[in-house]
Amino acid sequence: MATATTNASLNDSAQQPYSALRIWARLMRYILRYRLWVLVAFAGIVGTNILAIAVPYILRDVVDIGLEAQDSGYMFNAGLLVVGLGVLRGATAFMGRYFGERLSHVVAYDIRNQIYDKVQRQSFSYHDSAQVGTIITRAISDVNEIQRYFAFGLMDGLNTSLLLIGVVTMMMLTSPPLALFALLPLLPLALYSRGFVLRVHPRWKKVMERMQSLSNHIQENALGAEVVRVFAREQYEIETFHDQNKKLYDEQLDFITQWINFLPASALLASMSTALVLLAGGILEAQGIGNITVGLIVTFNAYVLLLVQPLRFVGFIILLTTQAIASGERVFQVLDEEERIVNKPGAKAMQIQGHVRFEQVSARYDSSAGDVLRGINLEARPGELVAIIGLTGAGKTTIANLVPRFYDVSGGRVTIDGIDVREINLHSLRSQIGVVMQQSLLFSATIEENIAYGKADASQAQIIAAAKAADAHGFISEFPDGYQTVVGERGTTLSGGQKQRIAIARALLIDPKILILDDSTSSVDTQTEHKIQRALEAIMQGRTTFVIAQRMSSILNADQILVLRDGEIVQRGKHESLLAEGGLYAEIYRLQLQEQERVRREAIISGVIKVPLEYRRSTAKFRKLIDRLAGKYSP
Ligand SMILES: Nc1ncnc2c1ncn2[C@@H]1O[C@H](COP(=O)(O)OP(=O)(O)OP(=O)(O)O)[C@@H](O)[C@H]1O
Ligand SMILES: [Mg+2]
Incomplete structure (x- = not known):
């Protein structure tokens, strides 16, 4: 149950030719849909910065004019002005932050919806190889990273850049020589930041990949809990998980170390700025060079202090940007995945009569050799019952999957009423085909909702009629909550047979023209199977039905039986003629079906099923068998 299987297109992000800049630009396109919010947020940030830069400027005059002249009125007014600017700055900061956050969440909302829609539209073949944990990690964790970037990385990045530009401009305007000293230490910071990006990016990718494989592990184990218990592999699973979890922890630490190292380095550089300003300013003022006043030095120091906080943020911004680009790449991989089964342009909706033909059909799976x-040829006329039998792996389910176009053929064509299924609108096609899959999945919802899944507007009476037809009404009514009983995830609170009967009811409710029952009675007992069988006979009227059956009774009345071996039809015909013909059919009959007949007779003997008249008039030999079995099975 370890997450060993990989999927080339989803897991090997390194192979994808996405450039960082392109990913970033594509992320930006998401916020462009909300231009007004972007504008307001931007205005807020610009305003905040202008106001922040104005304060040190005022400070200069406070020192040089107010302090020098001992003018308390001037000082008071200047104080009022600073307070006023502070209040205004609070308002603009709020504007920037609020709309920045809002933008980030609406982007996350949009991307998450896009991923969900994409995954919904994907074909069976995509889901054959994509791991659920992978999709979940990308839709949740990666999208969170992107959201964080828009909320903090982008907004604070913008903030820092604007502040930097504003402060540098002001410094240059007031005193170029002092500005050079103050900005000198920023050069190494820029170089250092570049190295930081290069170190942090691959580490973050690793962390996200590990997170994804952990979530695959948890998800597989939750789904496969029974298997783990059956084979008493809990200890093994626990150890594998701890091992992987430890790796995630180590990778996180390694990653965080890089970022923590960056912090003191950038703080150190900032304080060097302060020291240089004081030192150079002091010397220059003492020498009377360049019109340096005490007020100017105070202002410069205030400017440097203004830069310290955002400069310390540079590391964080780089981090968020890197994370967002790594996560963006992973999200775009999902969004860019090719959709295999799509509506052809001009594919038309049609009323299906149920005439199904396979013409020289071949099929393959991505992973099959x-x-x-x-060379499958078959024809099922409207209302016919076609049974497909064959040993396991022969290709029965594959044939069934081609009719609703769950997969496309690799050669030949499948037609319904003479039209290639690839030319029919997918929704129209599938909404007229009822499929009961080999493993029926139910949703964690009420029984009623599960039955009505394909027909949300079904009436109570229709739901009950479908349940009755599938012989499910009896056991449903016995639940205290009846049709309102909530079944567990994947229908876990029901028995295999109960689940199957609900799946049959679900398929019947849409009143399909074509009905496909893939081993749909395999996990019910003989008695129930009998009941379902009788019910199905009535249901099959007027529908083209494909039955893939392991059991005799389902196929005795079939209009045609197709015997499949290794992907080819080796025999076809009706029961009697096939039995007389010998070959694989007779063999399967002997091996499997006769065995079931025996079970059925046992059931008859134990009184579960009334012995039909023709059995009672049976031969002496059969009577002897009954006697023997009766002796064996009566208490
Ligand atoms: N999703 C898949 N991806 C790759 N190969 C597959 C897939 N599904 C089936 N196969 C392969 O295709 C072949 C036919 O499988 P199919 O499921 O049609 O058999 P089946 O006759 O329905 O068997 P069973 O009686 O066990 O249900 C098998 O060799 C199987 O391994
Ligand atoms: Mg099958």
């Missing part, structure tokens, strides 16, 4: 179906 060659074709798993070859």
